[in-house]
Amino acid sequence: MLMTDPTPETPVAPSATDVEHSLYEKRQKIYPREVHGTFAALRTTAVLVLLGLFYGLPWLSWDGRQAVLFDLPARKFYIFGLTFWPQDFLLLTLLMMMGALSLFLFTALAGRVWCGYACPQTVWTEVFLWMERLVEGTRQQQMKLDQSPWSARKLRIKATKQLLWVSFSLWTGFAFVSFFTPATRLGHEVLTLGLGPWETFWILFYGFATYGNAGFMREQVCKYMCPYARFQSAMFDADTLIVSYDRTRGEPRGSRKVGHDPKTRGLGDCINCTMCVQVCPTGIDIRKGLQYECISCSACVDVCNDVMKKMGYAPDLISYTTQNALDGKPTRIVRPRTLIYAAILGVVASLFLYVLASREPLGLDVIRDRNQLFRERAGLIENVYTLKVLNLADHERSFRVSAAGIAGLQLAGVNGPVTVAAGGVQDVPVILRASESALPAPSSNVQFTLEAADDTSVRFTRKAKFLGPR
Amino acid sequence: MLSLFVPTKWMPVPARFGAVLWLSFLLAVVATGVFFSTIDPDVLQPCVPEFPEVSRTAAYTIGFFLFWLLTAASGVLAVAFTYPPASEHAYETPDVDD
Numbered sequence: 001m002l003m004t005d006p007t008p009e010t011p012v013a014p015s016a017t018d019v020e021h022s023l024y025e026k027r028q029k030i031y032p033r034e035v036h037g038t039f040a041a042l043r044t045t046a047v048l049v050l051l052g053l054f055y056g057l058p059w060l061s062w063d064g065r066q067a068v069l070f071d072l073p074a075r076k077f078y079i080f081g082l083t084f085w086p087q088d089f090l091l092l093t094l095l096m097m098m099g100a101l102s103l104f105l106f107t108a109l110a111g112r113v114w115c116g117y118a119c120p121q122t123v124w125t126e127v128f129l130w131m132e133r134l135v136e137g138t139r140q141q142q143m144k145l146d147q148s149p150w151s152a153r154k155l156r157i158k159a160t161k162q163l164l165w166v167s168f169s170l171w172t173g174f175a176f177v178s179f180f181t182p183a184t185r186l187g188h189e190v191l192t193l194g195l196g197p198w199e200t201f202w203i204l205f206y207g208f209a210t211y212g213n214a215g216f217m218r219e220q221v222c223k224y225m226c227p228y229a230r231f232q233s234a235m236f237d238a239d240t241l242i243v244s245y246d247r248t249r250g251e252p253r254g255s256r257k258v259g260h261d262p263k264t265r266g267l268g269d270c271i272n273c274t275m276c277v278q279v280c281p282t283g284i285d286i287r288k289g290l291q292y293e294c295i296s297c298s299a300c301v302d303v304c305n306d307v308m309k310k311m312g313y314a315p316d317l318i319s320y321t322t323q324n325a326l327d328g329k330p331t332r333i334v335r336p337r338t339l340i341y342a343a344i345l346g347v348v349a350s351l352f353l354y355v356l357a358s359r360e361p362l363g364l365d366v367i368r369d370r371n372q373l374f375r376e377r378a379g380l381i382e383n384v385y386t387l388k389v390l391n392l393a394d395h396e397r398s399f400r401v402s403a404a405g406i407a408g409l410q411l412a413g414v415n416g417p418v419t420v421a422a423g424g425v426q427d428v429p430v431i432l433r434a435s436e437s438a439l440p441a442p443s444s445n446v447q448f449t450l451e452a453a454d455d456t457s458v459r460f461t462r463k464a465k466f467l468g469p470r
Numbered sequence: 471m472l473s474l475f476v477p478t479k480w481m482p483v484p485a486r487f488g489a490v491l492w493l494s495f496l497l498a499v500v501a502t503g504v505f506f507s508t509i510d511p512d513v514l515q516p517c518v519p520e521f522p523e524v525s526r527t528a529a530y531t532i533g534f535f536l537f538w539l540l541t542a543a544s545g546v547l548a549v550a551f552t553y554p555p556a557s558e559h560a561y562e563t564p565d566v567d568d
Binding site: 072073075086089092196198199201202224225227367370 | 485488489492493496503504506507508510513516517525526527528530531
């Protein structure tokens with residue numbers, strides 16, 4: 001078997017037709033070669049798990065409702081047994097901070113694992129590549145097809161691919177919207193052509209974004225649009241796992257016959273088969289060193305190990321390792337950088353768990369009557385409010401309402417406890433009365449307190465303004 | 471504003487707008503999330519009587535696009551101001567290709 005120098009199908013030989021005028025620079029279309037191996041299997045698993053969750057979760061039920069549903073019209077988020085309200089915004093903020101800090105920590109430890117395995121851009125691009133391979137065949141077949149003039153066959157193949165892509169994108173849009181509108185209802189609406197205008201819009205918008213990003217833009221998103229790609233290097237150090245080519249072992253590169261001892265010909269282990277370039281989804285040559293385009297997918301590691309095996313050489317000419325390991329120094333996992341990231345992550349995660357555990361199962365919003373600031377009646381100043389009483393518990397509950405803050409403050413409008421259904425909101429119009437002489441200021445603070453009738457430890461206080469004459 | 475349309479080596483002109491639209495999209499998503507989780511559109515509506523009464527979903531969508539318009543406008547202006555005035559380019563040959 002003779003391993004030859006770069007074949008004409010390597011991406012280094014562009015013809016005029018290859019050059020596609022895309023949004024960014026004159027882009028050569030990248031045709032990633034299919035790859036098998038440890039990292040490829042890992043990536044396939046990640047794609048199946050993540051997309052399985054995305055397309056499958058909306059169909060999962062919990063207590064007679066959709067298990068994960070972001071019910072924006074009702075302003076409630078359901079995640080399995082938990083119900084979240086706008087009042088729980090702090091939790092969402094903490095969750096996002098945990099996401100960012102985890103990204104920092106994992107980047108410091110293992111490089112761009114997010115990019116290679118978990119980023120929606122990678123995951124959906126992978127699926128679009130599968131569909132492309134299914135219809136258009138291998139890398140060589142795809143390139144031959146694109147270079148051939150238009151014919152009935154080419155039209156048929158391209159149309160089939162587009163049909164697959166567009167249907168998949170629409171399904172993706174549907175799955176996205178079904179996190180917000182119950183999937184069963186949305187499915188029914190699609191089948192009966194009864195989709196609402198906003199649902200239609202978001203299905204098309206998300207579907208179009210999927211098609212555009214995964215089918216058309218692909219690696220350009222990572223190269224030109226991704227903010228993380230630009231700052232991830234700040235988290236890197238010599239102990240971070242990176243995809244790297246062992247230059248000392250590989251160079252000088254060159255073709256040779258199997259069985260020849262490269263040393264007698266003054267060659268290193270790299271046979272210059274350019275497989276690593278052909279499999280790269282971002283079209284780079286890892287042998288030039290670490291580049292910002294590298295998304296750590298490790299496809300080149302897999303393919304190079306195959307080649308090394310065929311040649312009877314040791315694996316890991318290209319490997320997923322650290323700079324220190326390459327230099328023959330020990331790699332430290334525990335180091336100031338990872339300790340600091342982990343410590344901050346730990347603090348935020350503890351805070352998140354604390355807030356989650358100490359959530360009060362009730363809520364109270366106070367809305368002032370907008371029509372008049374105050375009114376005088378029988379020598380007293382009156383303010384009118386609407387109390388929105390939220391029962392965040394999973395059973396019906398009665399609450400007692402009280403108000404305090406001004407001497408001699410009277411609460412009128414509520415007779416006895418307010419009963420609210422599980423997960424429900426009850427509007428309670430109330431009037432506060434106080435004598436003008438008791439008001440400390442034209443605008444005074446008062447507090448409304450809500451207390452569960454069956455458990456006085458369940459209580460919630462909300463501040464409000466009581467307005468009087470100046 | 472003409473300087474916005476002067477090509478440079480790193481990014482062709484359409485890409486510049488693409489970058490602005492994309493990054494402002496990200497920030498608009500965050501802004502929409504923060505805004506509407508704090509403020510219920512149904513409560514906001516009576517404060518602005520000129521605004522038509524629409525469903526919450528519609529309000530979220532309109533709000534998102536207004537935020538996107540705002541963040542994109544600020545992005546476009548920022549990009550415009552990072553380039554020298556167009557007249558200075560009169561002496562330069564636009565450098566599009568490597």
